[in-house]
Amino acid sequence: MLQGSCLCGAITFSAMGPARDPAACHCSQCRKQSGHHWASVQVMDDTLAIAGAPTWYASSESAKRGFCPKCGSFLFWKGKGDPDTGVALGALDGPTGLRLERHIFTADKGDYYEITDNVSQEEKEDE
Template sequence: MHEGSCQCGAVRFRVKGALPPPNACHCTMCRKQSGHVFASTEVKKADLAVTGAEHVTWYASSPKVRRGFCARCGSSLFWDPPQRDWIAVAMGAFDGPTQTALHLHIFVADKGDYYEIADGLPQNAQ
């Protein structure tokens, strides 16, 4: 069981089971949403329980994806393709150790020019 929350605590969540290895997305939309890179892990929707869901605001960032954030403090929490059975949860929102490690960088062709990716992990242009 892994728990987390937004910065103000209005939204709390719990994920059953081990967290899959996260990826770091460098696309323009993720950078604008998070202020830098959006690192997240994809979990089955059935394994995610949210308390304070009434404080989650959803923004449809594309026809296929919506992004969830706390309406009170603005914390980026979720990346949700509604047609799928999984949801991405922001790694930075988890409390305590996650017992997983970043495994991939995606959309590196869109990354900001102010940083380099030098951790040796695989990088996908898209």
């Protein structure tokens, strides 16, 4: 089980099911919202329990982003019609046993850093 929260603790969440596809997104939207790149893991919606009321921002026609209205922590990414939700790896409590599997949208990454780990890099996200 994964558990986590925002910075102020107003929003907590847990996911009972398996987590898949830990990835770091370097797209311009994730960079602007997070301040750098955003790392998340996908969990099925029917296993995700959220306590508190995140604010959802429709960042495009195809996705929305959930954040804490009190402290501003960026917690969730939800694709329109997707059965799962991306949960911020940085918001998870304790050891997770998860490791990044890929970097996505690397063509959009900032010019102020290099990706130097041995994790797979994709200029766009594979569909």
